[in-house]
Amino acid sequence: MLKNRHIQGWLQASPLTLILIGFLILPIITIVVVSFWQATEFSIIPAFSLENYQFLFGSPVTYKVFFATFKYALITWAMTLAIGFTVAYYLAFHIRSQTMQIALFLLCTIPFWTSNIIRMISWIPFLGRNGIANSALQSWGIIDQPLEWLLYSDFSVILAFVHLYTLFMVVPIFNTMTRIDHSLIEAARDNGASGFQTLIHVIFPLTKPGIMIGTIFVLTLVMGDFITVRFMSGSQKANVGRLISNDIALLQYPSAAATAVILLITVLIVIGILLRFVDIRKEL
Amino acid sequence: MSKMRYSRRAVLKGGAAAAAASAIPAPMVWAQEIKDITLRQFGTGVSNLNDVGQKVKEDLGFTLEMTALDSDSVTQRAATQPDSFDIADIEYWICKKVWPTGNLQAMDVSKIKNYDKIVGIFKDGRLTPESTLAQGTAPHTVGFVEGEGSKTFATEQTNWMTLIPTIYNADTLGIRPDLIGRPIETWAELLNPEFKGKASLLDISSIGIMDMAMVCEAMGEVQYGDKGNMTREEIDKTFAIFTEAKKNGQFRAFWKTFDESVNLMASGEVVIQSMWSPAITAVKSRGIPCVYQPLKEGYRSWGGGIGLSANLSGMALDAAYEYINWYLSGWVGGYLMRQGYYSAVPETSKEFMTENEWGYWFEGKPATDIITSPTGDTLAQAGETRDGGSFYDRMGHVACWNAVMDENQYMVRKWNEFIAS
Numbered sequence: 001m002l003k004n005r006h007i008q009g010w011l012q013a014s015p016l017t018l019i020l021i022g023f024l025i026l027p028i029i030t031i032v033v034v035s036f037w038q039a040t041e042f043s044i045i046p047a048f049s050l051e052n053y054q055f056l057f058g059s060p061v062t063y064k065v066f067f068a069t070f071k072y073a074l075i076t077w078a079m080t081l082a083i084g085f086t087v088a089y090y091l092a093f094h095i096r097s098q099t100m101q102i103a104l105f106l107l108c109t110i111p112f113w114t115s116n117i118i119r120m121i122s123w124i125p126f127l128g129r130n131g132i133a134n135s136a137l138q139s140w141g142i143i144d145q146p147l148e149w150l151l152y153s154d155f156s157v158i159l160a161f162v163h164l165y166t167l168f169m170v171v172p173i174f175n176t177m178t179r180i181d182h183s184l185i186e187a188a189r190d191n192g193a194s195g196f197q198t199l200i201h202v203i204f205p206l207t208k209p210g211i212m213i214g215t216i217f218v219l220t221l222v223m224g225d226f227i228t229v230r231f232m233s234g235s236q237k238a239n240v241g242r243l244i245s246n247d248i249a250l251l252q253y254p255s256a257a258a259t260a261v262i263l264l265i266t267v268l269i270v271i272g273i274l275l276r277f278v279d280i281r282k283e284l
Numbered sequence: 285m286s287k288m289r290y291s292r293r294a295v296l297k298g299g300a301a302a303a304a305a306s307a308i309p310a311p312m313v314w315a316q317e318i319k320d321i322t323l324r325q326f327g328t329g330v331s332n333l334n335d336v337g338q339k340v341k342e343d344l345g346f347t348l349e350m351t352a353l354d355s356d357s358v359t360q361r362a363a364t365q366p367d368s369f370d371i372a373d374i375e376y377w378i379c380k381k382v383w384p385t386g387n388l389q390a391m392d393v394s395k396i397k398n399y400d401k402i403v404g405i406f407k408d409g410r411l412t413p414e415s416t417l418a419q420g421t422a423p424h425t426v427g428f429v430e431g432e433g434s435k436t437f438a439t440e441q442t443n444w445m446t447l448i449p450t451i452y453n454a455d456t457l458g459i460r461p462d463l464i465g466r467p468i469e470t471w472a473e474l475l476n477p478e479f480k481g482k483a484s485l486l487d488i489s490s491i492g493i494m495d496m497a498m499v500c501e502a503m504g505e506v507q508y509g510d511k512g513n514m515t516r517e518e519i520d521k522t523f524a525i526f527t528e529a530k531k532n533g534q535f536r537a538f539w540k541t542f543d544e545s546v547n548l549m550a551s552g553e554v555v556i557q558s559m560w561s562p563a564i565t566a567v568k569s570r571g572i573p574c575v576y577q578p579l580k581e582g583y584r585s586w587g588g589g590i591g592l593s594a595n596l597s598g599m600a601l602d603a604a605y606e607y608i609n610w611y612l613s614g615w616v617g618g619y620l621m622r623q624g625y626y627s628a629v630p631e632t633s634k635e636f637m638t639e640n641e642w643g644y645w646f647e648g649k650p651a652t653d654i655i656t657s658p659t660g661d662t663l664a665q666a667g668e669t670r671d672g673g674s675f676y677d678r679m680g681h682v683a684c685w686n687a688v689m690d691e692n693q694y695m696v697r698k699w700n701e702f703i704a705s
Binding site (some may be wrong): 055061064065079123125129130132148149152157231232233235236238242243246247248249250251252 | 354357359361461481487530535536538540547548552563696697700701703705
């Protein structure tokens with residue numbers, strides 16, 4: 001009987017295990033293996049070599065690009081958090097009727113019904129040298145010369161990131177906020193806490209899991225992105241994703257794999273650190 | 285109203301072309317079986333045209349499926365997925381990369397009907413007997429192999445051709461004359477601080493490095509032994525100059541696709557950049573002045589051709605030869621030449637163009653009437669001449685061809701660094 005249950009357990013777990021092995025573990029192992037190979041234009045040489053990693057760690061460009069990746073990730077994170085938290089707070093605590101809450105929440109998601117790429121590219125004519133932003137500012141007399149840094153700069157890249165990924169902050173934070181017991185807030189008020197004190201000492205600690213989930217979403221999305229950086233910087237800036245995509249375009253698979261392995265390790269470390277702060281599973 | 289007129293013209297022209305094509309007898313022996321054949325062609329956007337697919341169905345009876353990709357993806361696919369295509373429409377420098385994989389098979393020249401009429405550039409590298417040889421991966425250097433299964437290129441014409449040349453052109457810088465307001469005569473202007481934040485370069489390493497080399501040579505900063513086959517030292521010097529320019533904010537953006545280059549130019553973000561001929565046309569067709577500026581150092585040229593997959597055999601192979609012969613018989617050539625490219629066999633294309641079109645596109649004469657594209661857009665008014673002039677003026681001044689160099693791996697890494705720096 002006991003043995004039977006044992007087998008049953010294994011059987012129940014096996015579909016997920018097989019899927020994870022086939023579509024997650026094996027591809028990652030392949031990437032790791034390929035990262036030690038060598039390639040020429042038209043063939044891949046399966047011989048163990050550390051050359052890819054030596055080149056990667058030996059090039060100052062790598063460090064610069066990783067730094068840029070972190071810079072994008074951090075700034076985007078801070079801004080999406082500020083906007084996301086505010087929006088979620090407003091929805092959860094200032095809108096009384098639940099219908100209205102849901103309606104406004106759905107409103108937030110409307111831009112996400114169009115493709116990522118379209119939302120991103122639509123910034124380009126807006127921010128361009130002769131774009132709407134510049135011509136409006138010029139006609140208002142605020143500036144004489146068009147602002148060059150609006151487009152094809154770090155500014156435009158981060159703007160697009162924030163625009164694309166704020167919802168990933170709003171959703172989990174809103175979700176945890178709606179589950180905060182309102183009697184806790186009443187208790188805080190009864191004990192004489194000001195609105196700000198309630199926010200800092202009651203609401204914020206209780207929304208930490210939501211913030212953490214949103215953080216993980218935003219950080220992984222930004223750190224793995226390459227297309228936003230390519231389009232919004234006019235190919236002038238680079239993050240790690242672009243390094244990988246350039247390598248792939250130029251048929252340098254092993255070198256791309258090595259960069260991917262390093263990126264994966266970096267992201268895992270970041271997430272590991274984040275999970276030290278909050279035990280998501282316990283608090284969900 | 286005027287739109288109506290053009291479309292009627294286009295219809296009439298199409299009809300005339302179709303009538304002319306059907307007058308050329310196609311072998312009908314295996315006409316029945318060939319209907320079931322499907323050939324899968326892939327290549328860069330320039331020659332993968334749906335109109336060509338339709339015309340093949342009409343004239344030859346079989347189906348041609350076409351996939352358009354960018355140059356990098358084309359190389360990747362030709363090198364790594366030999367089963368995914370029957371016909372590869374690739375550039376000569378891609379051929380140099382891909383041929384050693386054995387994914388393509390050499391073509392028997394004796395089966396190519398119009399071989400004798402193919403322009404000399406693709407055979408011995410000389411446009412006219414007096415022409416000098418250009419640098420880079422010139423088509424004739426990778427156009428032939430020693431024997432049927434050979435993986436090394438022959439130094440002279442043999443009976444085995446790697447690619448059948450289909451389309452080629454001479455590239456130069458595109459400029460916005462209205463925003464620059466003075467004559468541009470040299471490649472060196474790309475890095476002129478006057479155009480700070482208003483220049484662009486294409487982000488395809490094997491082509492971009494050539495434009496860079498043209499610029500550095502024109503500036504007198506670097507002397508190259510062969511721009512198409514640089515030494516590491518030459519590569520380093522070239523990138524040093526461009527990296528510095530990039531850091532100083534010379535470039536507004538880099539572009540990778542045709543549409544990006546059109547948008548950069550049309551929106552005024554960029555006033556001088558590497559560009560392709562039809563992109564100039566696309567900017568002009570929006571009513572924005574744009575010139576494909578001939579420069580004193582000469583053109584950077586490229587050429588493409590169709591190659592056969594090593595997997596093709598039997599009836600499908602026969603169909604592929606039939607397709608190649610049809611390709612060179614003039615209709616496609618005329619179609620491409622009316623877009624501003626050149627056909628490998630110009631004389632057969634002449635029959636499919638009006639005298640005005642032939643004069644404008646090939647002979648460099650002023651247009652006697654409105655010049656329209658194959659799809660009916662107006663490209664030039666009566667009295668205008670083509671930028672750069674006649675075929676011999678343009679193709680006769682090729683300084684180098686798009687290339688893959690021996691130090692390609694090194695160059696690619698430096699390119700990656702340049703983009704990331």
